[in-house]
Amino acid sequence: MTRTTTAEGQGNTGSDEPLLRLRGVKKHFPVQSSALIRGEQEYVHAVDGVDLDVRRGETLGLVGETGCGKSTLARCIARLYDLTEGTIELDGRDISTLSRREMRPLRREIQMIFQDPYGSLNPRRRVGSIIGEPFAIHDIGSRRERKKQVQELMELVGLNPEHYNRFPADFSGGQRQRIGAARALALKPKMLVCDEPVSALDVSIQAQLINLLADLQDELGLTYVFITHDLSVVRHISDRIAVMYLGKVMEVAPVEELFETSRHPYTRALLSALPLPDPDLADRREQIILVGDMPTPVHPPSGCRFHTRCPKAQPDCAEVVPPLEKAKDDDSADHLTACLYPMDPDERLSRARATVADSEIVADDSALGGVS
Amino acid sequence: MSIGTSDVAAAHEEVAGPVIEGRSPWALAFARLRRDKVAMLSLAIIIVIVVVALLAPLFSAITGHGPNEQYHTANALSPGGLPRGPSGEFWWGTDDLGRDVLVRTVYGARISLLVGVLATALTVAIGVVLGLTAGFLGGLVDTLLTRLIDVVLSVPFILVAVALVSITGPSLSITVLVIGFFSWASVARIVRGQVLSLREREFVEAARSLGSSDRRIMFVDILPNVLSQVIVYTTLLIPVVIVVQATLSFLGLGLPPPTADWGGMISEAQSYYTVAPWFIAFPGAALVITTLAFNLFGDGVADAFDPRTDRLISQ
Numbered sequence: 001m002t003r004t005t006t007a008e009g010q011g012n013t014g015s016d017e018p019l020l021r022l023r024g025v026k027k028h029f030p031v032q033s034s035a036l037i038r039g040e041q042e043y044v045h046a047v048d049g050v051d052l053d054v055r056r057g058e059t060l061g062l063v064g065e066t067g068c069g070k071s072t073l074a075r076c077i078a079r080l081y082d083l084t085e086g087t088i089e090l091d092g093r094d095i096s097t098l099s100r101r102e103m104r105p106l107r108r109e110i111q112m113i114f115q116d117p118y119g120s121l122n123p124r125r126r127v128g129s130i131i132g133e134p135f136a137i138h139d140i141g142s143r144r145e146r147k148k149q150v151q152e153l154m155e156l157v158g159l160n161p162e163h164y165n166r167f168p169a170d171f172s173g174g175q176r177q178r179i180g181a182a183r184a185l186a187l188k189p190k191m192l193v194c195d196e197p198v199s200a201l202d203v204s205i206q207a208q209l210i211n212l213l214a215d216l217q218d219e220l221g222l223t224y225v226f227i228t229h230d231l232s233v234v235r236h237i238s239d240r241i242a243v244m245y246l247g248k249v250m251e252v253a254p255v256e257e258l259f260e261t262s263r264h265p266y267t268r269a270l271l272s273a274l275p276l277p278d279p280d281l282a283d284r285r286e287q288i289i290l291v292g293d294m295p296t297p298v299h300p301p302s303g304c305r306f307h308t309r310c311p312k313a314q315p316d317c318a319e320v321v322p323p324l325e326k327a328k329d330d331d332s333a334d335h336l337t338a339c340l341y342p343m344d345p346d347e348r349l350s351r352a353r354a355t356v357a358d359s360e361i362v363a364d365d366s367a368l369g370g371v372s
Numbered sequence: 373m374s375i376g377t378s379d380v381a382a383a384h385e386e387v388a389g390p391v392i393e394g395r396s397p398w399a400l401a402f403a404r405l406r407r408d409k410v411a412m413l414s415l416a417i418i419i420v421i422v423v424v425a426l427l428a429p430l431f432s433a434i435t436g437h438g439p440n441e442q443y444h445t446a447n448a449l450s451p452g453g454l455p456r457g458p459s460g461e462f463w464w465g466t467d468d469l470g471r472d473v474l475v476r477t478v479y480g481a482r483i484s485l486l487v488g489v490l491a492t493a494l495t496v497a498i499g500v501v502l503g504l505t506a507g508f509l510g511g512l513v514d515t516l517l518t519r520l521i522d523v524v525l526s527v528p529f530i531l532v533a534v535a536l537v538s539i540t541g542p543s544l545s546i547t548v549l550v551i552g553f554f555s556w557a558s559v560a561r562i563v564r565g566q567v568l569s570l571r572e573r574e575f576v577e578a579a580r581s582l583g584s585s586d587r588r589i590m591f592v593d594i595l596p597n598v599l600s601q602v603i604v605y606t607t608l609l610i611p612v613v614i615v616v617q618a619t620l621s622f623l624g625l626g627l628p629p630p631t632a633d634w635g636g637m638i639s640e641a642q643s644y645y646t647v648a649p650w651f652i653a654f655p656g657a658a659l660v661i662t663t664l665a666f667n668l669f670g671d672g673v674a675d676a677f678d679p680r681t682d683r684l685i686s687q
Binding site: 137 | 396397574575577578583588593596599
């Protein structure tokens with residue numbers, strides 16, 4: 001059986017219609033409480049109301065610290081988790097409430113590449129059978145056809161097709177991620193959700209895999225949701241970037257706009273942590289060091305999630321949840337910020353003083369004094 | 373659609389070919405096992421015992437004695453009716469009824485091995501399926517099955533076996549069923565524990581994101597990963613089952629007489645061991661050697677599947 005050619009995915013339906021549309025997506029996990037204390041059931045608010053569009057053929061980078069809910073969001077998109085609330089539309093069709101059985105045909109559309117190159121491949125199965133698993137599950141092709149397709153996939157991701165009889169243990173981390181990519185591509189999906197696909201790899205190998213993913217995107221017209229906490233990686237591969245903090249999107253913008261005129265204090269702090277290759281530039285740059293830890297997602301702060309650590313938080317930040325919208329007139333239409341007091345490009349966060357009661361002094365200007 | 377080990381085989385076969393073959397974890401374990409001298413010697417002994425059991429009628433033909441035939445000649449029984457020691461006619465002596473101990477011991481091996489294999493297979497089959505189900509599905513199913521495991525493990529096995537056999541009467545199938553029913557719980561517990569950790573691995577998530585069904589994930593993705601533990605446990609379970617079977621026979625709950633089996637023979641020999649030590653010594657030794665061989669082989673298998681062993685037996 002032949003499947004749709006990949007180029008077709010880009011051309012059909014209106015190009016303005018996003019491939020994936022998330023509206024108010026929430027995922028709460030119940031906290032295991034001890035049986036003795038019978039209190040109210042508590043929840044980890046891993047993803048707490050995310051609105052995002054992913055357009056056809058683009059790469060949306062999803063960045064944020066560990067624990068901000070980006071991996072959970074990825075698993076919600078791939079429908080590995082059921083949503084607590086909200087909708088996910090794929091190609092205009094709501095997939096958020098489909099059962100596993102109803103979801104099965106749609107698995108062909110969205111696939112996932114996982115973070116751990118060691119954990120994501122079954123150590124007891126041969127590579128050929130791992131990559132061919134999607135064909136077996138969806139009952140595609142005869143045995144001989146499958147083998148041929150598996151070998152083509154291996155070639156596509158830069159593996160030696162003759163190695164199909166080997167086991168995952170025979171491969172390096174980078175090669176294993178290629179195996180994972182081949183498996184994800186087997187069903188010719190429109191969209192790939194990449195959950196930190198390179199964070200477990202050596203830097204030299206990271207570049208290879210990222211270039212492979214970029215080439216595959218050009219070749220197959222794929223749409224990526226690319227999750228990482230590595231800002232330089234995401235800058236390289238993304239068209240747009242969404243910054244997450246404590247289960248919410250703080251700011252979303254085209255890559256260069258985000259790096260040049262970020263509006264959200266959190267984005268600014270995150271970007272200031274990006275190492276610069278030019279030492280002079282690095283010295284002159286403002287480095288914002290946030291004080292304190294990320295609050296627990298079991299009891300997220302009221303109002304703006306970031307107000308407890310924000311250097312310029314005002315009293316109303318603790319009360320009003322800022323909507324994700326265009327912050328300033330000169331921002332492009334794609335640049336949305338969830339902040340009541342968006343920043344100007346030349347504004348220095350380290351000079352700001354928070355006036356909200358429960359926030360501490362949270363910034364330090366290392367540009368003047370240097371980091372101790 | 374049925375999913376079972378045949379699918380696993382098919383999945384492997386699908387890519388079979390001589391091109392560049394990785395050594396499977398099984399092949400590696402087997403290679404390690406082959407270098408383990410004690411395990412190989414034990415395996416040789418096990419093979420000899422199996423062959424002897426299969427050729428039991430040959431022993432009968434050579435000696436001219438049936439396993440249940442009673443001889444009342446002077447060679448078989450003393451004038452006082454006591455068993456006779458080993459002689460040219462009765463190589464391992466006779467028992468209290470004038471039967472050939474050698475032929476009976478050889479026939480007894482058949483029973484021990486048959487029960488050992490069948491009861492172990494039953495035990496492992498129940499244990500694996502229930503352990504896999506409990507560990508993978510979790511929730512209420514897991515709670516219920518775990519409680520069931522606790523209950524089964526706390527039942528006084530011998531007492532219940534005595535009660536059951538006294539109702540149904542002794543037979544091969546009841547022996548196998550009783551042993552299987554009371555042994556699966558420990559297998560299930562081991563498998564469940566493994567599955568609990570395996571189901572959190574990313575490859576299970578990956579299978580899910582590909583649209584795999586629960587059953588397929590259980591049997592195609594998870595089962596092969598617990599199989600090595602199951603195999604190790606199985607080889608170590610066989611000698612236990614053989615001893616349990618002998619114990620049941622010893623207590624008169626084995627096979628109905630005059631069927632020859634080791635536990636029964638030892639039981640019959642109890643009152644004669646001072647005057648006729650051969651009567652108890654030969655079936656006793658057969659039992660000890662068989663269980664020892666299986667145990668040592670099982671240890672070897674356990675070592676072979678333990679990846680750390682590679683460093684211990686490096687070339």
